[in-house]
Amino acid sequence: MSRTLKLAAVIGAITSLPMAPSVAAAENLKVVASFSIIADFAKNVGGDRVDIVTLVGPNGDAHVYEPKPADAATVGSADVVLVNGLQFEGFLQRLVEASATKAPIVELSKGGEVLRNSEEEGHHDQEKAAEGGGGHAAAEEGHEEGHHHHGEYDPHAWQSVHNAELYVKNIADAFCAADAAGCDTYRANAESYGQQLDALEAEIKAAVAEIPEDKRTIITSHDAFGYFEHEYGIKFLAPEGVSTESEASASDVAALIKQIRQDKASAIFVENVTNPRLIEQIASETGLKVGGELYSDALSDKDGSAATYLEMMRHNITTIKGAILGS
Numbered sequence: 001m002s003r004t005l006k007l008a009a010v011i012g013a014i015t016s017l018p019m020a021p022s023v024a025a026a027e028n029l030k031v032v033a034s035f036s037i038i039a040d041f042a043k044n045v046g047g048d049r050v051d052i053v054t055l056v057g058p059n060g061d062a063h064v065y066e067p068k069p070a071d072a073a074t075v076g077s078a079d080v081v082l083v084n085g086l087q088f089e090g091f092l093q094r095l096v097e098a099s100a101t102k103a104p105i106v107e108l109s110k111g112g113e114v115l116r117n118s119e120e121e122g123h124h125d126q127e128k129a130a131e132g133g134g135g136h137a138a139a140e141e142g143h144e145e146g147h148h149h150h151g152e153y154d155p156h157a158w159q160s161v162h163n164a165e166l167y168v169k170n171i172a173d174a175f176c177a178a179d180a181a182g183c184d185t186y187r188a189n190a191e192s193y194g195q196q197l198d199a200l201e202a203e204i205k206a207a208v209a210e211i212p213e214d215k216r217t218i219i220t221s222h223d224a225f226g227y228f229e230h231e232y233g234i235k236f237l238a239p240e241g242v243s244t245e246s247e248a249s250a251s252d253v254a255a256l257i258k259q260i261r262q263d264k265a266s267a268i269f270v271e272n273v274t275n276p277r278l279i280e281q282i283a284s285e286t287g288l289k290v291g292g293e294l295y296s297d298a299l300s301d302k303d304g305s306a307a308t309y310l311e312m313m314r315h316n317i318t319t320i321k322g323a324i325l326g327s
């Protein structure tokens with residue numbers, strides 16, 4: 001299978017070579033990505049056949065993003081719009097309507113293993129931790145597009161590398177549908193990037209294995225790492241839920257501090273997309289030292305330590321492991 005795809009890509013490249021630069025430049029696929037992590041996946045799949053515009057850029061918080069007037073024009077002229085889905089992009093519906101776009105809106109989490117948001121029932125992440133990561137939803141839930149229960153699922157599915165591989169496959173499918181001539185290239189790119197994702201996942205598992213099991217409870221500001229917890233066995237507690245939209249109450253914070261003491265949390269981290277103040281307060285009340293910055297819902301800018309998805313995941317596990325084992 002892989003050999004066939006690669007061969008096809010090579011033949012395609014050879015036969016189209018003389019005309020390729022000007023044709024590609026004239027016919028690049030216009031792709032809009034809702035946020036930075038998806039843009040990075042799209043770049044890896046699309047290569048130089050696509051032009052990508054990112055709505056919520058590096059270090060941006062998509063939960064609370066307010067679209068700019070220019071965003072409607074950008075979406076309106078797109079060939080393909082790539083989004084996470086699972087109500088991560090609260091701004092999306094209104095923006096798509098305002099743009100009157102004809103482009104397909106492709107929900108990349110579709111078909112993935114989706115975790116239910118246990119907060120939906122009025123509990124906090126303490127409850128999810130007690131259940132061992134929350135319930136699973138069937139992959140087909142994406143068909144229920146009519147529902148508007150805010151936050152029914154945990155949207156941060158990219159924090160599992162396994163799901164990231166699905167995002168990449170969904171992007172290749174979407175690009176093939178929009179640009180059949182480039183399909184062999186997209187499939188070959190997706191496959192070689194998929195191999196890097198496989199290697200990344202093995203690295204994360206090896207790093208977690210070096211952390212003693214009784215030290216695998218850590219704190220972040222919002223509940224963005226449920227998939228990481230589910231896949232890799234690090235337990236995350238957070239004062240804020242799966243969306244940064246609503247702030248943690250005083251009683252949420254008090255309950256969390258109690259739980260941090262009970263569970264003997266090993267480290268506490270700030271996130272690039274959230275205000276560090278609350279985490280600093282919890283750190284000082286519990287005597288935990290802030291172990292660094294994790295990248296949850298956005299990449300860093302290109303000079304930062306998480307400019308790509310691969311760098312982000314490596315940075316996160318290295319920072320987590322370093323803070324736990326160093327303390």
Ligand SMILES: [Zn+2]
Pocket residue numbers: 063156222223224242243244296297
């Ligand atoms: Zn989030």
